[in-house]
Amino acid sequence: MSAASSRRTAFRLAPFAASAAAVLAGIVLLGSPGTLAFWSDQTASPNQTIDSAAGLSLLAAEPVVTSYAMNNANLVSSTVSSSTTGLIPGKLGQRITYTLTGGPTDGAQGYVNGQVTSSAKDAWGAVYTAGYLDAIATATGMCVINPTPTVSGDVLTWTLLPTQGKTMKPGPTVSERTCTITIDLSLPAVKNGVDVARVLASSRGTSTALKPVANFEVRAFTTQVPRSEER
Amino acid sequence: MTIHTKRLRGSKLTLLSAIAALAVVFAGMPAATTDASLTSAEVTKTGASGVGNWCSVPNPTAETNVYKVSEFPTLNAPEGSGATTAVQMIIVPVIDDASFAPVQSVTAAPNQVGIRLWSCSDLPAVNSTSLKMTSWRSTSYEPSRFVWGQPGTPTVGQFASARLQTNSNPISNAATNTGTVPATELRDLHRGYNFLGAAAGANPQPVTTRYSWLLDAGRTNTNTGADPVCSTSSCRVTPGTGVTVRAASPTTVATATNAYTAKSVTYLAETYGNGDATRCCTPTPSTVADVNGTSAANLLRSSTQTQWVVLEWWGTTPPAPDLMVEVFVG
Numbered sequence: 119m120s121a122a123s124s125r126r127t128a129f130r131l132a133p134f135a136a137s138a139a140a141v142l143a144g145i146v147l148l149g150s151p152g153t154l155a156f157w158s159d160q161t162a163s164p165n166q167t168i169d170s171a172a173g174l175s176l177l178a179a180e181p182v183v184t185s186y187a188m189n190n191a192n193l194v195s196s197t198v199s200s201s202t203t204g205l206i207p208g209k210l211g212q213r214i215t216y217t218l219t220g221g222p223t224d225g226a227q228g229y230v231n232g233q234v235t236s237s238a239k240d241a242w243g244a245v246y247t248a249g250y251l252d253a254i255a256t257a258t259g260m261c262v263i264n265p266t267p268t269v270s271g272d273v274l275t276w277t278l279l280p281t282q283g284k285t286m287k288p289g290p291t292v293s294e295r296t297c298t299i300t301i302d303l304s305l306p307a308v309k310n311g312v313d314v315a316r317v318l319a320s321s322r323g324t325s326t327a328l329k330p331v332a333n334f335e336v337r338a339f340t341t342q343v344p345r346s347e348e349r
Numbered sequence: 350m351t352i353h354t355k356r357l358r359g360s361k362l363t364l365l366s367a368i369a370a371l372a373v374v375f376a377g378m379p380a381a382t383t384d385a386s387l388t389s390a391e392v393t394k395t396g397a398s399g400v401g402n403w404c405s406v407p408n409p410t411a412e413t414n415v416y417k418v419s420e421f422p423t424l425n426a427p428e429g430s431g432a433t434t435a436v437q438m439i440i441v442p443v444i445d446d447a448s449f450a451p452v453q454s455v456t457a458a459p460n461q462v463g464i465r466l467w468s469c470s471d472l473p474a475v476n477s478t479s480l481k482m483t484s485w486r487s488t489s490y491e492p493s494r495f496v497w498g499q500p501g502t503p504t505v506g507q508f509a510s511a512r513l514q515t516n517s518n519p520i521s522n523a524a525t526n527t528g529t530v531p532a533t534e535l536r537d538l539h540r541g542y543n544f545l546g547a548a549a550g551a552n553p554q555p556v557t558t559r560y561s562w563l564l565d566a567g568r569t570n571t572n573t574g575a576d577p578v579c580s581t582s583s584c585r586v587t588p589g590t591g592v593t594v595r596a597a598s599p600t601t602v603a604t605a606t607n608a609y610t611a612k613s614v615t616y617l618a619e620t621y622g623n624g625d626a627t628r629c630c631t632p633t634p635s636t637v638a639d640v641n642g643t644s645a646a647n648l649l650r651s652s653t654q655t656q657w658v659v660l661e662w663w664g665t666t667p668p669a670p671d672l673m674v675e676v677f678v679g
Contacts, residue, residue, distance in 0.1 A: 174389035181396035204401025214396035226387055241400050303398050313411035316452075319403065328399025335395040342387035 174228045174340045175221035176286075181336075182215045188304055204328040205245070207315040208307025213300055216336045218261070220286030220295035227287050227348050228340030229280035230261035230297050235337075238272040239330035244321045245305060247272075250314050251331070254302045260286050261297035261338075278338060283349040286340055301334050404469035404612070406673045407452045414449050414509035415467075416441075418480075418662055418672045422498075424515050426540060438661040440513040440535050441676060443484070444648055445637050448509035449678040455615055457679025458634035462618040462656055464563050464676050466570075468599050469612060470669040478664030481591035482674070483539045484561040484618050484635060487655040490531045492646055503645050509676070513657070531657070539659040541587050554585040558622030561635035561656065565589045569596040570614045579621050582629035586621055591661075594668050617679075618656075637678060 185203050188211050205212055220228055234255060238246070245251045255276040257263035262281040267274040278299075287294040307315050322329065407415040421437035428434055443449055445460055457463050462484050496514040497503075503511035513532040537543035538556065557579065562568075566589030567575035579586045599612035618635035638653040648655050658676050662668055 174387040176389040176392050178392035178394045181394050183396055183398070201401030201403065204399045206401045206403045207405075209403065210401060212398050214398065216394055216396065218392065220389075224387075228387070228389060232391070239397075239399075245400065301396070301398075305400075308408050308410045311411055313405075313408045313452075315403065315405040316407060318400065319405045322400060322402070326402060328401055331398045331400055333395050333397050335393060337391055337393050339391040340389040344386070 174224050174226065174342060176228070176230075176338060176340050177219045177221075178336065178338065179217040179219070182217075184213050184215070185210050186213055186302075187211075201328070205251075205303060205305050205331065207250075207305040207318060211302060211304035213302050214334055216299040218297040218299070218336075218338055219292065220260075220288065220340060222288055222290060222295065224286070224288040224295075225342075227285040227343035229285055229343055230278050230338055230340055231280055232278045232336065232338030234263070234276045234278075234299060234301065234334055236272070236274040236332045236334050238332050241329045241331045242272060244318060245331055248317075250305050250309055250312075250318070252302075252304045252306070255299065256302070257297060257299045259293065259297045260284050260295060261299070263299060280341065282347050285343045285349065297338075299336060303331070406467035406469055406613075406671050407675060409673065412452050412675070413507065414677060415452065415673050415675045416660060417670075418660070418668045418674055419670050421660065421662060422515065424536075426536060428540075428542065434663070436540075436661055436663040438515050438536065438539075438659065440515055440532055441658050441660070442487075442503055442508050442511055442513070442649060443637060443656045443658050443676060443678065444505070444508050444654055445639055445678045446506050446508050448507050449676060451677040451679065452675055455677060455679060457615075457617055457677075458636065459679065460636040460638070461634040461679040462561065462563075462637060462658065462676075463615060463679055464618075464658070464660075464674055465613050465615045466564075466598055467613045467673040467675060468669055468671050470671050478594045478662060478666045478668060479591040480564055480594055480597050480668075481539070481588060481661050482564040482616070482658065483588050484563055484656045484658045485535055485538060486559040486561075486622075486652045487650055487657060488559070488652055489650050490529060492650065494530050495649065496530065496532060503649065505640060505643075505645050505648070508645075508648075535657050535659055539588055539661065541589075554583055557584065557586045559652075560586055560588070560622070561618040561620040562586075562588070563618050563658070564592060564597055564616045566592060568592060568616055570598060573614060573616050574619075576619050576632040580630060584621075584629075591663075594662065594664075594672070598668075598672060613675075 183203075188208055201210070203212075204210065216234075218230060236253070246253075253267070253274065255263050255265055255267065257278070262279045262284050264277045264279055267276045269275075286297070289295070305314055305318065307313075409415045409417050416439060418437075421439050423435055423437050425433035426436050426438075443462055451465070455463065455465065464482055498512045498514040500510050500512070501507075513535070515532050515536055534543065538560075562577065565577075567577065569575075569592060577586050577589070597614070599614045619632040620635035621629060621632060635656070637656055638651075640648065640654060643651065643654060660674055660676075
């Protein structure tokens with residue numbers, strides 16, 4: 119009775135011994151260099167031997183700043199613009215356009231991550247802190263931006279939101295791997311009963327150069343889209 | 350039995366140690382291996398924004414005592430014998446309330462009525478369009494005869510938003526009485542079509558005692574204080590022929606480029622009569638007395654607390670869209 123019982127026990131333990139051996143082998147294999155492949159061009163380590171052309175890349179063109187006529191002209195007959203660029207209350211707005219492009223031969227689809235942040239300059243207090251500046255962020259193409267910025271002191275931050283279907287897709291079609299972010303800035307002629315054009319004119323100073331309001335910096339990178347999320 | 354039990358316990362321990370070994374393997378695996386993904390390098394670009402240059406005049410949307418001259422309503426003003434002339438006119442009741450505070454500092458006598466023309470535009474080099482702006486002391490109008498146009502009826506603190514309806518009734522040709530329609534009377538006084546009674550011997554002339562000139566013949570942007578002559582207490586002073594937009598408007602000498610301060614020219618009300626029969630011969634600043642808690646209905650009929658300012662342009666070429674007239678109490 120006792121010997122038979124012992125034999126059965128040894129027989130049951132054999133598979134566990136085998137699995138423990140396999141686990142140990144796995145530890146050895148997984149722990150050795152070169153077997154854990156992942157791509158990154160942020161760090162240069164000897165085991166990144168995979169061709170970077172098959173990784174992810176992102177290019178940012180120089181931002182383009184343009185002026186656009188504001189559409190509430192009926193409110194602003196009192197303002198005669200002298201500048202053809204720059205913010206003019208009720209008359210001219212500014213649009214900053216950032217173009218991001220993924221690589222045509224990237225190894226995978228990419229989500230656009232990152233944010234746009236403002237950094238205040240001389241006129242920020244007069245136009246933003248005083249409550250006059252309208253700043254609207256939009257994204258078109260293969261990225262999505264949260265239109266509602268977070269505000270921390272003088273810093274506005276709009277966040278890019280990785281979104282299914284809005285991915286940089288490698289290939290010959292540029293529009294499928296291009297993302298355009300715009301920041302539209304404008305000042306109303308009148309806001310909450312305040313004659314903004316005159317209030318700002320008196321604080322504007324006499325310089326003929328544009329008086330800086332803020333810099334808007336986009337920081338972006340792409341992350342691989344899992345196969346299951348590709349659209 | 351006891352040994353058997355011990356051996357079974359030993360096999361359970363072996364199983365537990367195998368599970369523990371597996372757990373060690375999973376914990377030891379790098380996260381990147383379990384969720385491998387590619388990441389691109391971060392890119393950074395910065396765009397700059399700035400405030401431009403402009404010239405600005407007060408905006409009527411924000412300042413209720415600023416009126417856009419080119420948007421005065423048109424009326425066909427009678428000129429006798431059935432003839433009419435198209436003019437553009439508004440009539441505003443002026444009291445010493447907050448709505449008539451100057452939009453920016455101005456040099457004037459205390460409570461003196463005045464106007465300020467604002468414009469940034471280079472004005473058209475034509476003299477075919479004229480301006481005339483006058484002010485009249487109120488009188489004991491019948492309260493029911495006031496007819497108000499847009500934007501509304503006067504309330505103290507917001508008198509600048511009130512307009513008399515400058516409708517085109519027949520010319521008034523009688524002294525003020527309970528049947529007088531104020532808008533009609535003021536329109537015709539301003540245009541010189543109704544003197545409301547003749548000169549009365551040595552007494553001050555009724556029209557003259559109510560009349561204050563703001564912008565009329567003789568005054569220009571380079572001679573803002575010209576006054577009509579009236580050498581005796583019984584002389585009659587009535588509005589003249591107006592002045593061209595070009596001559597009256599802010600000078601175009603100031604450069605538009607970087608003209609961050611708007612161009613303006615101020616005309617102050619002067620009068621020969623403050624309701625005082627002894628006044629004559631020397632024009633004095635035309636003022637409105639403090640409101641002193643008087644009701645709007647009573648203010649409108651007060652000869653000392655209310656003046657009616659009549660603003661008019663006529664001609665073939667509308668004034669520049671940014672020509673504004675500000676009416677203020679200093």
